[in-house]
Amino acid sequence: MGQALATARVFDEAAPIVARTQVSADTFELSFRAPRIAAAARPGQFVNVLLPSPDYGYRILDGEQGWRPARSFLLRRPFSIYRRHAAAGAANGAEALAVLVKVVGDGTRRLVELPEGSMVKLLGPLGNSFRPPPAGGAAALVAGGCGWASLGLLARDLRGNGHPTYAFIGAQSVETLPVRTTPASTRGASFLDALPGVCLTSAELEALGVVVALAAESGGKVYGGFVTDLLAAFLRKKAPANTHIYACGPWAMLRRVAELAREHRAPCQVAMEEHMACGMGVCNSCVVSVVLPDGSPGHKKLCVDGPVLDAEEVAWSEQPG
Numbered sequence: 167m168g169q170a171l172a173t174a175r176v177f178d179e180a181a182p183i184v185a186r187t188q189v190s191a192d193t194f195e196l197s198f199r200a201p202r203i204a205a206a207a208r209p210g211q212f213v214n215v216l217l218p219s220p221d222y223g224y225r226i227l228d229g230e231q232g233w234r235p236a237r238s239f240l241l242r243r244p245f246s247i248y249r250r251h252a253a254a255g256a257a258n259g260a261e262a263l264a265v266l267v268k269v270v271g272d273g274t275r276r277l278v279e280l281p282e283g284s285m286v287k288l289l290g291p292l293g294n295s296f297r298p299p300p301a302g303g304a305a306a307l308v309a310g311g312c313g314w315a316s317l318g319l320l321a322r323d324l325r326g327n328g329h330p331t332y333a334f335i336g337a338q339s340v341e342t343l344p345v346r347t348t349p350a351s352t353r354g355a356s357f358l359d360a361l362p363g364v365c366l367t368s369a370e371l372e373a374l375g376v377v378v379a380l381a382a383e384s385g386g387k388v389y390g391g392f393v394t395d396l397l398a399a400f401l402r403k404k405a406p407a408n409t410h411i412y413a414c415g416p417w418a419m420l421r422r423v424a425e426l427a428r429e430h431r432a433p434c435q436v437a438m439e440e441h442m443a444c445g446m447g448v449c450n451s452c453v454v455s456v457v458l459p460d461g462s463p464g465h466k467k468l469c470v471d472g473p474v475l476d477a478e479e480v481a482w483s484e485q486p487g
């Protein structure tokens with residue numbers, strides 16, 4: 167069973183940053199005006215972001231050296247398309263798209279420090295997309311850290327189409343959860359009624375009708391432990407019979423999600439965010455091992471054959487280096 171095919175329409179848009187908000191200690195939401203990519207994007211797809219280089223005439227103030235051309239980032243950085251919305255102040259109602267950026271190195275730090283109005287170049291939408299459950303089917307979305315970005319558009323589409331949707335979102339600490347936390351509503355609290363002390367949720371997701379359960383390995387007003395513990399409890403006790411699982415996060419988390427899905431015979435798709443360079447199927451830096459339909463070993467390039475794969479086809483014993 168293959169994923170929805172990669173889109174044939176890829177655009178290279180010069181896109182201004184139209185909004186930037188801090189979501190948590192290390193994560194920011196950035197919106198870009200990029201109407202063609204936003205209109206074409208499907209859940210699970212990503213954009214490759216080219217950060218400002220001297221070609222843009224962009225300058226930064228560098229201590230005693232004064233103004234100098236901004237450092238050029240040769241490689242584009244991939245980010246999942248998290249949501250789309252009308253761009254504030256756009257005369258023609260042009261659509262914007264947003265990404266969630268967790269700061270991990272030079273490129274991500276540079277990106278979140280760019281002031282509103284700065285131009286970047288976006289290539290996308292790239293990759294394949296999640297297949298929704300059949301009509302009436304429920305969806306369990308499982309995210310580790312910024313993996314939530316890959317599931318944001320899916321959550322909105324699922325609710326728009328009336329699918330019962332549950333979101334399990336985990337991080338190392340409450341401070342690094344990739345959503346803004348708020349005191350739990352009745353719905354969130356009732357889902358976690360067996361867990362004393364859990365009193366934070368995401369009001370934004372609950373407003374969409376998503377049932378939310380948050381986890382942090384270091385604990386603190388959310389479930390203290392792995393997000394996969396929450397999924398396991400849900401599959402054991404609460405999951406509707408026709409639940410489909412969608413996951414994005416670190417390899418070990420995805421492998422555990424795949425195990426649970428197999429145990430409970432739940433269809434499961436995973437979005438994999440391994441290192442990428444070209445993003446176009448040329449350099450082979452994003453190859454993962456898979457099991458082909460005839461049981462023989464094979465490989466897939468995540469930038470073009472993914473990032474979404476069926477959990478069943480991934481060779482989980484062979485984590486990419």
Ligand SMILES: Cc1cc2nc3c(=O)[nH]c(=O)nc-3n(C[C@H](O)[C@H](O)[C@H](O)COP(=O)(O)OP(=O)(O)OC[C@H]3O[C@@H](n4cnc5c(N)ncnc54)[C@H](O)[C@@H]3O)c2cc1C
Nearest residue numbers: 243244245246266267268270271272273274315439440441
């Ligand atoms: C399809 C796809 C979608 C992604 N979506 C998002 C997203 O929505 N939000 C987000 O914050 N990040 C996302 N990432 C990861 C993001 O692209 C990297 O974190 C980013 O490129 C790092 O750039 P940098 O210059 O800051 O870090 P670098 O200086 O290049 O590296 C800093 C550290 O981050 C690690 N790193 C770099 N790339 C990755 C990666 N792909 N996965 C794990 N670790 C990495 C490096 O090993 C190093 O330890 C996605 C990656 C892929 C492949």
Ligand code: FES
Nearest residue numbers: 443445449450469
């Ligand atoms: S990133 Fe180059 S082949 Fe996938």
